[in-house]
Amino acid sequence: MWSNVESPVALNKTVSVSVPISSLIPGDSPRLAGENSEHVQLLAATQDLPPILVHQGTMRVIDGMHRLRAAQLRGDETISVTFFEGDDKEAFLLSVDSNIKHGLPLSLADREAAAFRILAEYRQWSDRAVAAAAGLSPTTVSAIRQRSFAPAERETGRVGRDGRVRPVDASAGRRRASEVIAMNPDAPLRAIAREAGVSVGTARDVRERLRAGQDPVLTSRHVCAKEREPSQNTRQSIDWRSVRGDLSRDPAVRYAENGRAFVRWVDGHLIDPVEWGALIDAVPPHWQGSVAELARSCAGAWLELARELEQRASPARP
Incomplete structure (x- = not known):
């Protein structure tokens, strides 16, 4: 390996x-x-x-x-x-x-098939590690693992992208992080994460939950409730994977160079929340404001694209 x-x-x-x-x-x-x-x-x-x-x-x-x-x-x-x-x-x-x-991009079907094969060969790899190898999001890899492979017996940990072994059951790591924070409440997040063997994002979430008087371990009931109760101000999320296949097979897209270019462009510009959640700690504090403005600018550009598409899709008024 x-x-x-x-x-x-x-x-x-x-x-x-x-x-x-x-x-x-x-x-x-x-x-x-x-x-x-x-x-x-x-x-x-x-x-x-x-x-x-x-x-x-x-x-x-x-x-x-x-x-x-x-x-x-x-x-x-x-x-x-x-x-x-x-x-x-x-x-x-x-x-x-x-x-x-580089070169001609792999299709989503290509990457999902590759992830299936990598999972078959490297069951001990984490979803993030397989996702990085196959060019997918960790959530997609997790779905492929769940529907294609039975849970491995006595599987206690998986190898992450950094080569470290982390527990499959995240609750143990969250409990360790809470113990580290209890002993040193002002410790930097990276130090807490390193000591507890969790990600910096997990360490931050545990500290925030402790400050709010909440259990640092997320129960399945709590997670499901969060998934079932979206904000009233947000629309129902549409997964790009669910529309990409049909879009790519549409002759109006498949046999047009600009259509194929559009699909490739979207592939390269979509951001999975799980992915940016793992990278956000890489932004130094003195750059956070500038990067936030950049993200807001990109979001504005996507909104303009959405408005233009919606206007074109609306029937012309008499």
């Missing part, structure tokens, strides 16, 4: 060699539909293709099938290659990681 879950493979991509195209074998791609012919033709017109990534022991392509097909299309006999040495499971993880970071 990789020692660093978030950046699992240390790969020297500066060393590449030229190999005969005939020596290469299609690899275990995370793309369910295979290569995109339009993308291949676009790459074929590129003068210098970046090196592809190949598993040295088998000569199977880990990342770069579109570039390989483009080279074949224009009649090249050789292609630049960077080699990777590792087992098949690591090769697949690297393939997914490479495809979600």
Whole structure:
């Protein structure tokens, strides 16, 4: 298993060699539909293709099938290659990681299928670790785990993105955090989190609940009540995943370049509350005001987009 879950493979991509195209074998791609012919033709017109990534022991392509097909299309006999040495499971993880970071984006179905496979191979990984590897939100990974796999027997902890093992039952960590706070109420949140083995966000929530005289452990009844009672000022949330598939299959979107570009754009600009909740502590105090204004500006832009779409969707008045 990789020692660093978030950046699992240390790969020297500066060393590449030229190999005969005939020596290469299609690899275990995370793309369910295979290569995109339009993308291949676009790459074929590129003068210098970046090196592809190949598993040295088998000569199977880990990342770069579109570039390989483009080279074949224009009649090249050789292609630049960077080699990777590792087992098949690591090769697949690297393939997914490479495809979600550059080139033609993986579809939601591709990423969900990849998450299923990663969960099957690495049951001990946390939802956040699998989410980072597959390019999904932790909530999506959690749903895939729950519907696809039976709870592991005697599973007490999971490996997080930082390589640390954390308990599956969060209540134990919350109790430890409350004990740390009781002994040192003014301790910094990071120190509390480190001592209790919880996230900084959990440490903050425990401290706020203690200050309010509440139980630091969230009961299932409390969590369900929060989910069932949305604010009167908020609309019912619509999950992008629930509409993306139908939108992508619509011929008006699927066969239009600007339609496909719109779907890719939304994929890259949506924010899952769980994801920003894990990153918000990375913002230094002296930048919090500026970042808050930036977030408010982005929210305003989304509201303008919503208003424009609603106006276009409304029937014209007589």
